[in-house]
Amino acid sequence: MSHSADYPKAFQDTFDSPEGLADRIAEILECPITIEDANHRIISYSKHDKNVDEARIATIIQRSVPENVITCLWESGVMAWLFESSEPVFVPAIEKVGLGNRIAIAVHKHQEVLGFIWAQTYDTTITNERLSLMKDAAKLVKNQLHQHHLKKKESEASYQEFFWQLLAGHIQLPAEIRRQARRFGLELGDPLSIAMIAFDGNVTQTIEKHAYYLTETFQQPYAVCRIFDQNQLIILVNLESVPNPRKKMKAFVQDFITKLAERIGIDYAKGAFGLVYSSPVNMKDSYREAVNVLELKDQFPSALQHVHGYHELGIYQFLHELKAIRKRDNYRNDALERLKAYDKKNRSDLVASLHAYLACDSNVYNAAKRMHVHANTLNYRLKRITDIGEINLKDPNQKITIYLDILIECMEHGDL
Template sequence: MDTQKNKIATLQQPFSNLDDLADTISDVLACPVTIEDANHYVLAYSKHTENIDEARIGTIMNRKVPDKVINGLWKNGAMPKLIDSDQPVIIPEIHDIGLGNRIAISIWKKNDILGFIWAHTGMKEYTAEDLEILKEAAHQVKKYILQKLPDRRNTEKAYKDFFWQLLTADFVSNHTIQAYEKQFNIKLRDGLAIVIFHFEDHITPQIEKHASYLSETMTQVNTIFRLFDDQDLILLIRLWKENDTSDKIYQFIEHFQEKISTQLQLTSLHGAASQIYDSAKDMTQAYEEALQSLSLQKQFPEELDSCFLYEDLGIFQWVDILKEHRQKRHHTNKYIQLLQQYDKRQQSHLLHTLEKYLENDSNVHRTAKDLFIHPNTMNYRLKRIQEISHLDLKNPHQKIAVYLELLADKLTL
C-alpha cells in the first residue's frame, strides 16, 4: 500500500511538459505509455524500451494511431468500453493489427473526451494497484491539459455561440468570420456543409459520448463545429480536398448511422446534409436545407429512403412552396378531385393507382408489380382513370403537375 501511495505521489508532482508526465507514468507502471488526444493523435509518449509492438511503432512514426488499429479496437469491443466509461479497460493482444497487451483509460471533461492513455503492458502482469495508478495518471493528464488551456470554458462558450450565430444570424461579417478562424485555428471557406443527425431516442450521456467521438474521428470529412440541440446533433463539416464531392458527405452520414446504431442498438436515426457552400456566411441557408431534408425524410419515408443530401431531393425541394401557393389560392386540381369523388362513390383506389404509376415513371409493369396486380388489370385501370378524370397520360406537363400536387397533399407544413 505504501508503494502505491509513493507512486501516486510521484504522479502528483508538477510537470513542465506532457512528455515528462508520460515518462513518469511509464516509470511507475514499468511499461511504455502513449498519451493521445480525442482524435487519436499522439500528444506524448514515454521513452522506448525493447520489444515494442507494431501498433506502437506505427503510432509514433505517424504521430497518430493507424486506422487499422482503431478499426480493430472497435471490432474487438475495446473502443466502446473506453467511450462508455472512465475506468481502465484491459485489452488482450490483437495479433491481426499488431497490438500487444494493453491497459487503456479515457480522459473526460463532463461528456467530452480529452484523450486516452495507453499502457503497453506486454507480458507484464498487471494488478489492481496498477489500475488505480492508471486512474490517477488520467486525472493528472486531465489536470495538465486543462491548466494549459485556462480559458477553455470561455472558449467552449464562444465556440457554441459563434456556431449558433452562423446557423441563425441574418448576416455575419467577413471580419467576424476571420477573427474566429484565427481564434479557433480553423478554415471557414471552401467545401462547407451542415449535417444534422436526428435521434428518435432520447439523447443520453452515452449517446452523446459515442456521437461526439464518431463525428470527430471519422475520416470522410473534417468536422469543424458540433453541438447538440434537443434530439439533434448539428455539425459544420468541411471537405478535405478541393476535388472531393458530396459523395464524401453521403459516405460520412451512412457510416455514422451504421456505426452508432450498431454500437448502441438505436431504434431510429436520421441524417441529412445541406448543399456544399464556399462561404461560412451561407450556413444559415445550409442549416435550413438540412432541416428541410430531415422533415421531408420523416414525411416521405418510402420515397426518400436513404436520400441524405439536399441536392438529391429533386422536386421535393419545391413541394412546400407549392403547398403554400395552393393554400393561398384555395386551389384544387380537377383531375385529382374527379378521381377522389369516384373512389369515394365506388369504394375504388384509382387515385392510389395513378400515384404509383407516376412514381414508377409511367412504367406499367413496375406499377403492376408494386400493386400486386396483372399488367392487363393495370392497363384497364389507366383507361378508367383517363375516362373519369380526362387526364392525358401522354402529356408530361399534366402528369408532373398531378404528381406534385399529390405530394403536396401529403405534406404537413
C-alpha cells in the first residue's frame, strides 16, 4: 500500500462512472467495496478476486442487500450505529447469513443518511489509518449519493398524484393504470393489495425516515410505492410470485410493526390490509377495506387485536352497513333493550355477560374467565338473560342477531 500522504490526492481524481469510483476506493483500501443507497440498493461495486463471501455475491446478484442480512445487521446493533454516526464501524462476521468481516460507514448530509460504503476486509487488521481512509471515501461518495437521493425524491413526488388517483378510483382502465405506472417506474404485478400502518399521534421525521426505509428493504412482498396521509402510511404491495398472498400480507404488516418497535421504540402502531386483487383497478377497494379494518380495530381493540386483514374480520365486515340499516329503519332489538334496562336499574352485567358468552362461542368456562367470575355465576346470569330477554340461547338465529346488535351498540357507545 502507498504511503498515507498520497491518499487525499488519490481521492481527488475524477471518475467517469460509479464503478470507477468504487474501484478506486477498493484499490486504496485494498479490499472489495460496495456503495449502496440509504435503502441498501447497490449504486456501484468494485471488481474483486474469488475470495468473497456469500453475502457480497447475493447482494450483487440481487442488486440489493438480502433482507436476512439487513435483519442481522439491525439485531447486532450495526445499523443503529450507522444511522446515528458518521464514524466507521468494524462489523464482525455473521456466519449464518454468509457475511464476512466488514468495515462500514454511513454517508450523511444534514443528519440524513444518503447511503453506505461497505468494505469486505477478510482478515485484514483494522488500523486507525484504514478507518480514516473510510471517512475520506465517504466524503468523496457524498455528492454522488446526494444526486441519487434527489432523483429518487423527485420520482416519489411525481407518482404521488397517480397513487392518490388509483386509491380514489379515478383511473378505471387497467391498461391506462399500467401505462402511467411504467411512466413512473412502478412495477405493478399480479396480484396486488393495499397495506396501511396507522400511528398514534403525529408522525415525526424519525418515524417517517424509518417507515420509508422499511418499505424499501422488504423484498418479498415488494412495496411498489408508499405515501403518508397525516398519521397513516399507505403502501401498494406487489405479491407477484408470492405463495399464499394473504398469509404473506399478514406477515408483512406484522413484521413492519415489529421492526419499528425494535428499531425506534414505536409500540403504538396498528396495521391493516385489504383484500388481494388481480387488477390494479381494485386498489380503491383494497384501500377502502384496509381503512375499514383500522376503524374497526379502534372500536374493538381487544376483539380485533390480532386481526390485520379484511378477510379476517368475519361478521365485523358488515357492521357499518348493518348499523346504517338499523338507523334507517329506526330498529331496536327488544330483547337487548330489556337487558339494558335491567342492568341500568339493578347495576348488573347481563349484557356484558351475554356479549362475553357469545364472543367465546357459547363456551361458559372461557366466557367466565373473560368476565373474571366463576362459571356457576355466569350460568346463573345466562338463566336470568333467557328469562328477562326472552331469548333462546340454543337458537343460532337469535344468538347471531343479538350478538350483531350488541356489537353495533359497542360501535356507538364503546364496550358494554
